[in-house]
Amino acid sequence: MTDYLLDLTAQLEDVDTRFKRRIRDLLEQNTMANLSQLLLPQAHVLLENLVAQVGVTRWEQEIPGWEEYPWRGTLRPGSRLAQLLGHFDLNPFERDVLLLCLLPMLDAGYSTLIACLRGENRSAITAEFALSLLCSNVIEQAHGQLYLHPGANLFSHGLFKTDPVFAGSLQTPLTLDPGVFHFLLGHEALPFALELGASWVVPSSQFIEHTFAEHLSRCCQTANRQGAVCVVLRTSSEASVAGLVAQILARNDRQTLLLDLNLLPEDLTQACGFVTQALREVRMRGAGLLLSGAGAVRDSRPHVLAFLESRLARHTGPVLMVIARHLPVVRLSNLPHVVLEVPSDVVHIGTRLFYQQVGALGVEESVDIARLAQRYPLQHAHVAITLQEASLYASQRCDEALLNDGDLRRALQVRTHQDFGSLVHRIEPVRTFDDLIVSSEVQLQLKEILSAIRQREGVLNRGFGHKLGRATGISALFYGESGTGKTMTAEVLAGELGVDLIQIDLSAVVNKYIGETEKHLAKIFDLAERDCGVLFFDEADALFGKRTATQDSHDRHANIEVSYLLQRLEQHPGLVILSTNNRANLDTAFNRRITFMTRFSMPDASMRERMWQAIWPHGLALSDAIDFADLARRVEITGSNIRNVALLATWLAAEDEARCVELRHLEQALKREMGKLGKIYS
Structure with missing residues (x-):
């Protein structure tokens, strides 16, 4: 001092x-x-x-x-x-x-x-x-x-x-x-009044060598020479982009102040005073200004945004705005704008860096670091704390325990979870391939899907990335009658990959107002890029139905939604699974956009016998009079029907206080299930 x-x-x-x-x-x-x-x-x-x-x-x-x-x-x-x-x-x-x-x-x-x-x-x-x-x-x-x-x-x-x-x-x-x-006097801290909504961003510790970083650096240098320019960064990961911006500005001896407009005081006068102080701190220190939350403020508090625009008209230095991809660009009047799309590989840690970070810790030899780095889209800003959390899981076994695959997966999976709100249901897989009874052809296709997921990164790096452009997504369509195992198979695939199944809630996503459904789906895809889960669209024909002749504005927007979603399917870095009972209801463009198409047919007698035998928990007593082979030949039902029959028969046996599930319990349950299907059991 x-x-x-x-x-x-x-x-x-x-x-x-x-x-x-x-x-x-x-x-x-x-x-x-x-x-x-x-x-x-x-x-x-x-x-x-x-x-x-x-x-x-x-x-x-x-x-x-x-x-x-x-x-x-x-x-x-x-x-x-x-x-x-x-x-x-x-x-x-x-x-x-x-x-x-x-x-x-x-x-x-x-x-x-x-x-x-x-x-x-x-x-x-x-x-x-x-x-x-x-x-x-x-x-x-x-x-x-x-x-x-x-x-x-x-x-x-x-x-x-x-x-x-x-x-x-x-x-x-x-x-x-x-x-x-x-x-x-030389103090560096922000005024106390600003600490709830603004903060100095710590630059990313890892130097990012990417063409996008060069583009962003040039935009910031242009702002230095020509006055305020608003650089809009469209991304699905605001936190890591903030670190990247701070790193680039730090190369020119500039700090970066992140101003979250969502956290401004509710009172308009106080909010305007907050903005004034924040801009003063930025200009006083020759720093860069990074805005977040502009999309929400534009709709809910336009007066605050108008005040910010008036102040920025006389501002000098770099002004950047980070905004989610599913939201339209917010324009600040009186400023020229440059819109940059932030590639996902800029914010997500790559295999090489992950090797470096994990290698500094004690890790069991059996851990496949390359596969973990590929499967979990971890952000640069979260690497250190995630590995610290993995060490805490390891210490629960022993103070000196080496990190194993389970420790890393638990830490990575929790860290990459995103908040989708009410738009999805997150399902933690519990069933495995041992529980799945499908035809040999379906099993072969499932293995091919897993191979594509595991080998995609390496194949793209060998030249296919350039050949395919942005169409690097892997998607699968499961079609067939209800109850043939489509949903269960999606769960099993997610479990095999060690991630959650993210099932889209159509009732929350589909909206009668024009453009709202598209916004919801865009938000889901943006968040899913940061999440490691498998996206699952059940009854996909409700969203991806055939495009029709344009009769009115609703038809036009419906067609736009289908086209947009097909494009996102091709670009999504994770696995997307769609299921439908009737493939004919889907738009014909899916024939070339979907990577895998798997038909789930009605199980034959052999498969039904295996299902009858596999559905019962270990330790549950069954009567010797039950002939599963005979049931499989006589009753043509799906696996979900068999599950329902087994459950009801067990309830009936428990109610009778019987020592085992008897044939009469099973036949009564079959009558009820066949009645639901409009059939008669004899």
Whole structure:
């Protein structure tokens, strides 16, 4: 702090001298009404003693290094005061007003002197007092009033606090904002009032070598040369983009302030004051401004956004806005915009980096690090804490335990979970391939799907990434009659991959209002890019039905939705599974857009016998009179029907307090299930 005080003291010397000269002039003129109760000689003595106790002279004696300081009487380039004057383009009069108001903040003795000069214990520096002290004649004072207006630099940028009662008058109190005072003293922390909605972003620790980083860097440099430019970053991962922005700006010695507009105070006046302070901190430090939450504020609080736009019209330096891909771009009037799509591989950690991070820890040899890095789209900002969490899981087994596959999977899976709200149901798989009874052809196709998922990254890196462009998604369509195992198979695949099944809730997604369904689905796909789960659209024909001839605006939007979703299917980095009872209801474009098409047919007698035998829990007693082979030949039902029959038969046996499930229980349950299907059991 000593260096900052040296810079300030060197500049305060002139203002301090003028301040003391003003006091002596008033004493000589005997015009101080507040001293009428005192004998003049006593007043002179008191004030002269007080003047001697404050000021630069005393600071010179107390601040180490003052005698050797080379910049006395000159503004040191690069000093905090030089930054402040330059960033806000303050003229010499505004500079002197600022320095004058610094005096009582550095030494309370000045407040006592001002109170003596003004009378009635009024210690605040007013516009009138500043003008009388800093201006030599009436013309200079009239000119100086232009810079003390509420709309002038000192007030509009939040350097000084405003008082609505005296705004624009000669009695306007000139109160320097504490945030400015602390900046000049070398403090780095944000004002307390800003901490709930703004923060300095820590740059990403890992240097990101990507063409996108180069594009973003050039945009920020353009903003430095040509004034404020709004760079809109469309992404599905705001947190990692913030770290990337901070890293790029840090290369040019700039900090990055993240302002979350969702966290602004509810009161409009307080929200506007918050924005003003945040922009002041950014400009004062020559930092970059990163905005988030603009999409929500545009719809719910347009007045706040309008105020921000008015302030940014005079802002200098980089302005960036991060916005979710499923939301339209928010435009800030009076600023030119550049829209950049943030590639997913920029925010998600790659295999090489994951190897480096995990390799520093003790890991069991059986852990397939490459597969974990490919399966879980972990963000750069979350690597360190996720591995720390994995170590905590390992320590539950033993203090010195090496990380195993389960530790890493648990930590990675929880970390990558996204909040879809009410749009999806998250299912944690419990059933495996041992529980799945399907035809050999279906089993073969399931193995092919798993192979595609596991080998995709390597194949793309061998040249197919360039050949395919952005159409690198893997999708599967399961079609066939209800109850043939489509949903269960989707769960089994997710379990085999070690992730959750994310089932889309069509009742929450489909909306009668034009464009709303598309917004919901876009949000799901954006969040799913950060989530490691398998997306599952059950009864997909409700969303992906055939496009029709355009009769009205609803038809037009329905067709747009199908086209958009087909495009997202091709680009989604994870696995997407769709199921339908009737493939003919789907748009024909699916024939070439879907990677795998798997038909689930009605089980034959052999499969039904296996299902009858496999459905019963271990330890549940069954009557020897039950002939599953005979049931499989006589009753043509699906696996879900068999499950229902087995469950009802067990309930009936328990109600009878029977020692085992008997044939009569099974036949009664079969009658009920066949009745549901409109068939007769005999």
